[in-house]
Amino acid sequence: MSNNKSKTIGDVAEAAGVSPATVSRALAGYGRISKETVEHVRAVAESIGYRPNALAVAMRAGKTKTIGLVIISDFTNAFFDRATKSIIDRAQELGFRVLIQHSDEDVSVERVAIDTMLQHQVDGIILVPASTTKHSHLTSKKLNGKPVVIIDRKLDVRRYTTVTTGDEVAAKEAVLYAAEKGHKNLGFLIAVPGITGLSTGQPEIPITSVQERVDGFAQGVKRSKATSVWVYCEDKEDVSESAVEKLLDSPKAPTVIFTSNNDMLLAVLKVAGGRGLTVGQDLSVVSFDDSPWAAAMVPGITVIARPVEELGHIAVTELVEAIEGNTKTKEIVLPASLIKRGSVANLSKAK
Amino acid sequence: MSNNKSKTIGDVAEAAGVSPATVSRALAGYGRISKETVEHVRAVAESIGYRPNALAVAMRAGKTKTIGLVIISDFTNAFFDRATKSIIDRAQELGFRVLIQHSDEDVSVERVAIDTMLQHQVDGIILVPASTTKHSHLTSKKLNGKPVVIIDRKLDVRRYTTVTTGDEVAAKEAVLYAAEKGHKNLGFLIAVPGITGLSTGQPEIPITSVQERVDGFAQGVKRSKATSVWVYCEDKEDVSESAVEKLLDSPKAPTVIFTSNNDMLLAVLKVAGGRGLTVGQDLSVVSFDDSPWAAAMVPGITVIARPVEELGHIAVTELVEAIEGNTKTKEIVLPASLIKRGSVANLSKAK
DNA sequence: TTGAAAGCGCTAACAC
DNA sequence: GTGTTAGCGCTTTCAA
Secondary structure, three states: OOOOOOOOHHHHHHHHOOOOOHHHHHHHOOOOOOOHHHHHHHHHHHHHHHOHHHHHHHHOOOOOEEEEEEEOOOOHHHHHHHHHHHHHHHHHHOOEEEEEEEEOOHHHHHHHHHHHHHOOOOOOEEEEEOOOOOOOOHHOOOOOOOOOOOOOOOOOOOEEEEEEEHHHHHHHHHHHHHHHHOOEEEEEEOOOOOOOEEEOOOOOOOHHHHHHHHHHHHHHHHHHHHHEEEEEOOOOHHHHHHHHHHHHHOOOOOOEEEEHHHHHHHHHHHHHHHHHEEOOOOEEEEOOOOOOHHHHHHOOOEEEOOHHHHHHHHHHHHHHHHHOOOOOOEEEEEEEEEEEOOOOOOOOOOO | OOOOOOOOOOHHHHOOOOHHHHHHHHHHHHOOOOOOHHHHHHHHHHHHHOOOOOOHHHHOOOOEEEEEEOOOOOOOOOOHHHHHHHHHHHHHHHEEEEEEEEEOHHHHHHHHHHHHHHHHOOEEEHHHHHHHHOOHHHHHOOOOOOEEEEOOOOOOOOEEEEEEEEEEHHHHHHHHHHHHHHOOOEEEEOOOOOOEEEEEOOOOOHHHHHHHHHHHHHHHHHHHOOOEEEEEEEEOOOHHHHHHHHHOOOOOOEEEEEEEOHHHHHHHHHHHHHOOOOOOOOEEEEEOOOOOOHOOOOOOOEEEEEEEEHHHHHHHHHHHHHHHHOOOOOOOEOOOOEEEEOOOOOOOOOO
């Protein structure tokens, strides 16, 4: 029972004894209108519980003050949950809402996700692209002229504003750090979106951030003259665990494993634990992306930390500028940094 | 350059040489309309890149196929990220989108969050309420008759459909389990929303789930005849860490610490690590809520796992039923269960 | 200072 | 089988 329908501006007008136009003016506070009318209308609106219909406002205005976020993974991921949060926070500061869709690393899902956002008339889009090369759905025309900001990965064209992190140098630095500590056999566990199972030969890598990590690792290996074992695998619990087994069972078993993300790190931890290997002693590990638990573990996990919050913040700022008419595109690269904790054993004879 | 504006049904009509109504019928596939017309219109729509304006559709229809999710915390939290994900997934299955707002455990923020959702014409709301008692903004009238489903916690009235977990019995079970393993001094670390700093006396607890955990722990203590130390604290890194210090430094230092959530668990891990205490040997720990990292650690953390995905799934299902007219409210309680891993040492003499 | 009316894009009742 | 028209709630000319 009780009043079931939402109040419209017409209801307020009627209750206040004025016209809808006057109500609109009073509430928005523009145009020539007397102080008393404004106060009266506002009081009436308040008392009957009027709430503007955002749909109608947006339709009339032709903009929704909403940005769409198309992200590849869910909040389960230690990187994307922080990114999502920082994007929401910054958007709110600038008066925007955020619509979220997950693409699951699949370009066709990405396509429909973007389509959905556009149907909902978002003013602009922040995208973690599923593919470096497939971006035919990102033309200005297909986007109805709505701006996009690409984050985390680059495309093979320099047409969009892009915010990424410098993973290549950081990956190299991490390898060199381990080499300095006396590690001569290095293992690499790389999660590659889109592949099934695992492989030791390098597969097609559809996204630049992973490619950068691989390149950086490789540079580090080259420079350090260590031997290395590489396993590329699907980001799935059972697959990544057998990938770790493979790494550990290889002829030149690595003393340190570098993982390309937190899921892979978890796999290493689990398998190492299962084999009775103590991290930071029997087996060392370095992972991309920091997280509260990686810091709290004993020993703490040495990680390559990326400035996720800053990345999200900048992405929103740039997008909103573009929404407001700025057409210059930028390529922004934020530095990643090695956080040394206790998960890399010191193997050097030199005490 | 290029075509900047989104196409309307009018554009399609013009290009196809028919009326807007015909286009609408052709696209929606209803009413009397010839096959050729349908095909022709669809082809034209496709070719000019027509995309329906979801705003206009929603306005016309009076419903948005959107549900609002007002959650207290962000995705950083191991419980709420999984809940959010499962809600999004289930909503999608049922043809609904999800709008997310965070209330930060603050009723006044919750109020405006709900207001925003209603302005955006959500069809219903899933709410993790910030307070057990303050729900004057949840009357059917204030909600324009839109249904709500409450999750994770209960209110002090039985007016809404509620989906919670049976934390009390699970908490008790956990304590008894530790007691069986020979623990005689038990520590409890409880995060309480809304308080600042920490206290050893029980403060006002604004939410039922935490109260249930406290009650369950207390019952376990009573039954086991062990001594216990309790610290209630703010959910903040530095505060929770000093809470752990306090626990560890208390006269009857606990051999096991029970934590009310993952943040508290992290604090225990960190402080224990700092003191050189090995979890599962020198110090035992049991926490509420499971997570991938709690499982992967060595030793694995014994946790009270709640069926988060199921909870989210059910919440959406119930809400959608309510949206579709079902007015019966239910109180659903899902069982939580103890997952025994290696973080509780066996202190019994009996080998 | 205020009101009437048009129109944002869409659908559905009603004509033809 | 298809077109005309009205109207969802709002803002904003244009008139008064």
